[in-house]
Amino acid sequence: MGFGDTAKRIQTLADKAEQTYQKLNELRDEVQHTQTTVTDTAERVGRLENELAEQRAILNAIAEEVGVDLEATSAEAHISEAEHIEAEHVEAEHIEAASDDDTADATADGADEAETS
Known part of the structure; x- marks a missing residue:
């Protein structure tokens, strides 16, 4: 095996390593985006749950005042x-x-x- 074959194999290995590195960076970005989306959604759900509890309390008070069971x-x-x-x-x-x-x-x-x- 000559130096040409070794250099070619090293270059192929370096190319694959670069492709893998790029793919890992893409996946890291996707994971970060997903984590941000999950956090935002959790905050929104929390706000909606609070609003719902407030609305339920108001509705209960009105129903009690009006005499609805x-x-x-x-x-x-x-x-x-x-x-x-x-x-x-x-x-x-x-x-x-x-x-x-x-x-x-x-x-x-x-x-x-x-x-x-």
Whole structure:
């Protein structure tokens, strides 16, 4: 092996090292950007949670003053939501069952046609 081959291998190794270094820098920048985004989002969520707590306190005070039973109202809302979700679930199951029936019918029709041919 001559010096030319060694120099070529060293150059190839140096090129790969440079590419790896650039890739690491890109990844470092991406990680830093992601960390900044996560921090900003956490701060925003914290502010929104505080606002929500303030709004809930105001709503509770108004409801109490007006004489609205918040627990009963909340329970009714949860029941309505659960019923709506259940209805969607039943409808989805019905559609899926109908689709399965159509597939079974098509398969059976194909088998019938094959037998008559």
